[in-house]
Amino acid sequence: MAEGEKLIPINIEDEMKSAYIDYSMSVIVSRALPDVRDGLKPVHRRVLFGMHELGVRSNSSYKKSARIVGEVLGKYHPHGDTSVYDTMVRMAQEWSLRYMLVDGQGNFGSIDGDSPAAMRYTEARMRKISEDMLADIDKETVDHRLNFDDTLEEPTVLPTRIPGLLVNGASGIAVGMATNMPPHNISEVVDGTVAYIENPDIEIEALMSHVKAPDFPTGGTIYGYDGVKEAFETGRGRIVMRGRANIEEVNGRECIIVTEIPYQVNKADMIKKTADLVNDKKLEGISTIRDESDRNGMRIVYVLKRDAIPNIVLNKLFKYTALQSSFSVNNIALVNGRPQLLNLKDLIHYFVEHRHEVVVRRTRYELRKAEERAHILEGLIIASDNIDEVIALIRASSNAEEAREKLIERFKLTEIQARAIVEMRLRQLTGLEQDKLRSEYDELLKTIEDLKDILDKKDRRMEIIKNELLEVKEKYGDERRSTIEYAGGDLSIEDMIPDEKVVITISHAGYIKRTPLSEYKTQNRGGVGQKASTTRNEDFLEDLFVGTNHQYMIFFTQKGKCFWMRVYEIPEGTKTSKGRAVQNLINIEQDDKVKAFICTQDLKDEDYINSHYVIMATKKGQVKKTSLEQYSRPRTNGINAITIKDGDELLEAKLTTGDSQVMLAVKSGKAIRFEESKTRPMGRSASGVRGITLASDKDEVVGMITINDPQEETVLVVSENGYGKRTFIDDPETGEEIYRITNRGGKGVKTISVTEKTGNLVAIKSVSDKDGLMIINKSGIAIRMDVADLRTMGRATQGVRLINLKNSDSIAAVAKVVYDEDSIEHDDLNENGVNLEDGTAIDNNHEENNNDN
Secondary structure (H helix, E strand, O other): OOOOOOOOOOOHHHHHHHHHHHHHHHHHHHHHOOEOOOOOOHHHHHHHHHHHHHOOOOOOOOEEHHHHHHHHHHHOOOOOHHHHHHHHHHOOOOOOOOOOOEEEEOOOOOOOOOOOOOOOOOEEEEOHHHHHHHOOHHHOOOOEEEOOOOOOEEEOOOOOOOOHHHHHOEEEEOOOOEEEEOOOOHHHHHHHHHHHHHOOOOOHHHHOOOOOOOOOOOOOEEEOOHHHHHHHHHOEEEEEEEOEEEEEEEOOEEEEEEEEOOOOOOHHHHHHHHHHHHHOOOOOOEEEEEEOOEOOEOOEEEEEOOOOOHHHHHHHHHHHOOOEEEEEEEOEEEEOOEEEEOOHHHHHHHHHHHHHHHHHHHHHHHHHHHHHHHHHHHHHHHHHHOHHHHHHHHHHOOOHHHHHHHHHHHHOOOHHHHHHHHOOOHHHHOHHHHHHHHHHHHHHHHHHHHHHHHHHOHHHHHHHHHHHHHHHHHHHOOOOOOEEEHHHOOOOHHHOOOOOEEEEEEEOOOEEEEEEHHHEOEOOOOEOOOEOOOOOOOOOEEEEEEEEOOOEEEEEEOOOEEEEEEHHHOOEOOOOOOOEEHHHHOOOOOOOOEEEEEEEOOOOOHHHHHOOEEEEEEOOOEEEEEEHHHHOOOOOOOEEOOOOOOOOOEEEEEEEOOOOEEEEEEOOOEEEEEEHHHOOEOOOOOOOEEOOOOOOOOOOEEEEEEEOOOOOOEEEEEEOOOEEEEEEOEOOOOOOEOOOEOOOOOOOEEOOOOOOOOOOEEEEEEEOOOOEEEEEEOOOEEEEEEHHHOOEOOOOOOOEEOOOOOOOOOEEEEEEEOOOHHHOOOOOOEOOEEOOOOOEOOOOOOOOEOOOO
16 A cells, blocks of 8 residues: 555445435436426536527527537536437427427438437527527526536526426436426416416416416327326326327228327337237228328328228227327426426416516616616716816826826716726717717616616516516417317316207218208298208218207117217218218217117206107017116117117117107008007117008108197108198197007008109108208208198198109108297398298209299
8 A cells, every 4th residue: 555545444335325315416406307497407508508608599690510519518518419419409309399499400300210410410500489598698697607627607597588397398317206397388388477477376277277288399189187187286197198180081991190199209110010000910990001291291191991990990099009198297396406396386486486586686787787887977977077177187197097096086086987087088078979978877867766666666576577478478479289188088078068059960871960050041942952061972961950069969770779979079060061971980880870869968867867768660660669768878889779670670769758659651651650658668679569560561661750749740741752741640620630549550541642643752750830841852952941831731632742853853851950949030031042940051042943732
């Protein structure tokens, strides 16, 4: 051992402990966690400050990235150059930061995970928003500390006007702790901060009406609100994100088109893993995947197999791939150098506190500078008032030092004032310059008074912070990119959706849509009408009715299954749009078809479901009654509603209260009427009992109606060649039964005289004068008329011409439109059609007006 050296034995355990604690504290404080005030980690702060010092502003020319990295590395950040360059690159990527801080030129990588070009190739400069993070840094607003070799000073925090931590988020893994903070929309954050400034006791719930949810740079959908709420209230929570996907038809094939993906998901990886799942047969229904993304935006196309149901495939993509991923919020940031878990209000509070300190320090600095200038101006004004004496005094002095001392002695000036007078330029002796001195001095006095007032009054300082924030919002505010789907979680979507009236239309090929009631107008009978909906070739509208958004739709298929949907879940469309295939909305089999649907109130209401029944009829004349309670537990894959025998299919389903009468009509023109009570309630799996006996194998049931008030209601029957008529069920004057009540299972009575001229019966409807009628031809033309225009006539007549058919056209379906007193608008008649009383509309340019009786 060398002379003068000695060994100190140390317990290795203690040494490891202290060394590891020192290391972990270094990582926590000066590497991995952001500061709550400016939202930056030291490396980000150093990159921005280095660019500021280099002078690469948003309005200057780009500088090589290597130059900037070298500046930061050599002056402030003594670590690897990749750490600095990677940081700068991330600050320039639009899919990484919600509001980019660096304006990059060159290859800065891609959302597919491609590496950026080397720093010797790329160029960068600051963005305007970064300049606002550094605004007033030269006004002693923040503390500076010595850099690693004690030769320069760097800021400990930026005096940012931007609430950086909330706006851009942060993520980092320290030792023993990590942080993961989502980005938010700057407009919302400013609104929330302003609300906090106006009322510091504001509750987090009230703040959430401003800052609604995170807003990710890649857009997408936030699925469910519970995680967001938890994160805002506690600082920890799990936010589920979904890509934005639409179902479109491309070249005759159904495709799922993804235009936005969740935050921090690598697009190329996601597509590769999805392809692997398809190849391994773990994901059925996809035939090919194409990435059609270009400089204009993202577009990933999943082409589906012909028998695939798009909704099911989409749900599987959400379940098994990164198209749905979660963001685990963990709001840990440094508060006064110590890591702390923060909720939304804490984050806003510390930012406002920081801004307040910056405003105070800036005001003090400006006041000091103003007072120093005022002090000099006082001296200059004294000199200009006694200019001849001052000049004489200076000329008589042998040097500047002597001149200064004589001035101090003669005019009682300070050292600073005397120096300013001695260094005064001759041009300042002109009258104009002397006036300028006085006006500048007067202005300065006002400024000093104003600055002192700011320092005295907290309210004024808060007003300044608020106004500066609103300027930030004006400059950088934009629309949300991520939409919020509240229904994804437990929060009820009904709170978000108004319970307004809508028209629901279903076409023959099964396209469904809902349209606001206000979109529709009326026309008289006999007009030819105009297309009511743009449907596929040979498709036509088959059903149309009025419901409200919060009601339940129960669909019954011809195979006897039933499915549920809330009315608001039906896609909205315009009056002329095609709508969406029912198959895409419910998980219906490929060879099945929706035949009937009922609209019910709340299925959770015990009294309601136990007092109502569903009565069903099949083509072969079977009827079945089941309590609504049996259908009150929705299942995604549907449930069996009735067992259908071979060669038969479900035709109609109606909601009743148990004491209605039922009428069935058959193609050959006969109808039967019997009491609903003649059919006892059965379970879901029963196949029912005989309702009507068919005359021949070719005959079939065309419709079923339920009757509650036989003396008020009339039966409307329509034949395929456009003839129809209304008949009372019971004579309103004598009360005599026109359609007599019989037992179920009989052959029925004549309801329309079927001839070659009239064609077979196609529809039976229960109508009253208050109803509207929609008649749809096979060619897709729909005409609207009021039932009141049709007079009632005898049971066995052939009826009147309802609609003028062209060529070999025939009637496909008849829909009843329920009259609704709440929405009548009494428009005047005009040549383009007549007011539709329930708000339903078909525009009509009368090609003909044929009232053939």
